[in-house]
Amino acid sequence: MIRTVIAGIGHYLPERVVPNSELEKLMDTSDAWIQERTGIKERRYGVPHKETTTTMGARAAEKAIERAGINKEDVDMILFATLSPDYFFPGCGVLVQREMGITHKEAPAMDIRNQCSGFVYGLSVADAFIRTGQYKNVLLIGAEMHSMGLDFSDRGRNVTVIFGDGAGAVVLQPSADSGRGILSTHLHADGTHAEELAFINPGCHGGYHLGTEQFGYPQQEYGGIFLTEKMWQDQNIFPNMNGQLVFKTAVTKFPEVIREALQANALNPSDIRMLIPHQANLRISQFVQKSMGLRDDQVWNNIQKYGNTTAASVPIALSEAWESGNIEKGDLVCLAAFGSGFTWGSALIRW
Numbered sequence: 421m422i423r424t425v426i427a428g429i430g431h432y433l434p435e436r437v438v439p440n441s442e443l444e445k446l447m448d449t450s451d452a453w454i455q456e457r458t459g460i461k462e463r464r465y466g467v468p469h470k471e472t473t474t475t476m477g478a479r480a481a482e483k484a485i486e487r488a489g490i491n492k493e494d495v496d497m498i499l500f501a502t503l504s505p506d507y508f509f510p511g512c513g514v515l516v517q518r519e520m521g522i523t524h525k526e527a528p529a530m531d532i533r534n535q536c537s538g539f540v541y542g543l544s545v546a547d548a549f550i551r552t553g554q555y556k557n558v559l560l561i562g563a564e565m566h567s568m569g570l571d572f573s574d575r576g577r578n579v580t581v582i583f584g585d586g587a588g589a590v591v592l593q594p595s596a597d598s599g600r601g602i603l604s605t606h607l608h609a610d611g612t613h614a615e616e617l618a619f620i621n622p623g624c625h626g627g628y629h630l631g632t633e634q635f636g637y638p639q640q641e642y643g644g645i646f647l648t649e650k651m652w653q654d655q656n657i658f659p660n661m662n663g664q665l666v667f668k669t670a671v672t673k674f675p676e677v678i679r680e681a682l683q684a685n686a687l688n689p690s691d692i693r694m695l696i697p698h699q700a701n702l703r704i705s706q707f708v709q710k711s712m713g714l715r716d717d718q719v720w721n722n723i724q725k726y727g728n729t730t731a732a733s734v735p736i737a738l739s740e741a742w743e744s745g746n747i748e749k750g751d752l753v754c755l756a757a758f759g760s761g762f763t764w765g766s767a768l769i770r771w
């Protein structure tokens with residue numbers, strides 16, 4: 421039986437550290453509030469116009485490729501998960517292909533738009549392609565440059581203090597050793613509350629149809645297609661979040677999808693060597709740990725240093741846990757994520 425293994429892993433974090441005290445100067449917030457509600461002490465921000473989601477993803481991917489012991493020319497497919505792409509389109513998959521100079525094979529590049537669950541969704545897509553024998557080296561990247569899309573006024577404080585920039589990447593390969601690799605993935609979605617954690621402008625739902633009069637639509641006083649002047653004037657161009665609904669749903673769905681993965685493989689929480697939860701909020705992770713009956717050394721938390729890096733958070737945490745020697749061959753690793761959509765998922769990996 422063919423299984424998918426993580427052959428190489430890496431992450432990249434921009435150098436600039438932004439402590440809570442820096443945000444205190446920009447908006448009505450406090451280090452005490454942020455730490456108490458989220459556990460976050462600091463986050464990283466990329467350098468505007470020099471770094472982008474794509475360049476950060478490329479730096480993480482270079483490490484993963486090197487550690488997999490392959491050449492970039494060996495990559496058969498690129499999957500790129502992000503909610504903060506360089507462009508509205510095309511996606512970061514093709515941009516990272518160009519950035520890394522791996523266009524020779526004209527290998528496919530696909531973008532995954534599943535926000536905080538993007539990496540787990542991507543892992544599942546890669547696993548399917550590898551187990552069917554279609555591709556041998558799949559590069560999966562999760563990267564975000566949130567700092568370019570946040571509202572640094574008081575109005576955006578509930579969202580802005582949470583998010584940070586960074587990237588993580590893995591190279592996935594087939595293995596004939598059926599005792600190793602991805603044991604299963606479990607994906608879910610429920611769009612009922614799509615707008616409760618969303619970045620809805622720019623988008624065609626509120627845009628302006630050029631040629632309005634010819635089509636008989638009511639005339640509008642402002643122009644543009646996806647982004648209208650009115651959206652800009654109202655500063656209705658930032659992410660919004662119903663924090664309490666997200667929190668309540670996350671603490672239900674995380675344990676549910678972790679248990680689903682364990683049950684599918686006839687395993688117990690005590691079998692988990694390392695749970696890598698999406699770093700949404702330290703309080704959410706602590707709640708999940710408690711409800712699963714896990715010890716402190718079974719759960720990886722780094723949100724204190726990096727904030728929530730959305731699609732990058734799981735691969736950064738996994739890479740860090742592996743680099744620090746806390747994940748070794750044969751260990752059972754559980755990845756779990758929840759986020760905007762809502763979408764959520766888990767993966768069990770025998771390292």
Ligand SMILES: CC(C)(COP(=O)(O)OP(=O)(O)OC[C@H]1O[C@@H](n2cnc3c(N)ncnc32)[C@H](O)[C@@H]1OP(=O)(O)O)[C@@H](O)C(=O)NCCC(=O)NCCS
Pocket residue numbers: 448449450453454457458536577578579581582661662663664666667670700701704728758759760
């Ligand atoms: C965002 C979150 C930390 C807010 O914590 P909370 O306890 O729910 O706080 P509330 O939203 O009820 O707000 C409480 C008060 O703090 C204020 N507040 C919000 N953000 C603030 C900030 N950055 N600094 C100071 N005060 C803030 C609110 O305005 C509110 O004030 P009020 O009582 O005068 O109206 C919390 O809801 C959360 O973590 N939710 C999940 C978020 C998440 O994980 N998102 C990513 C999902 S992938």
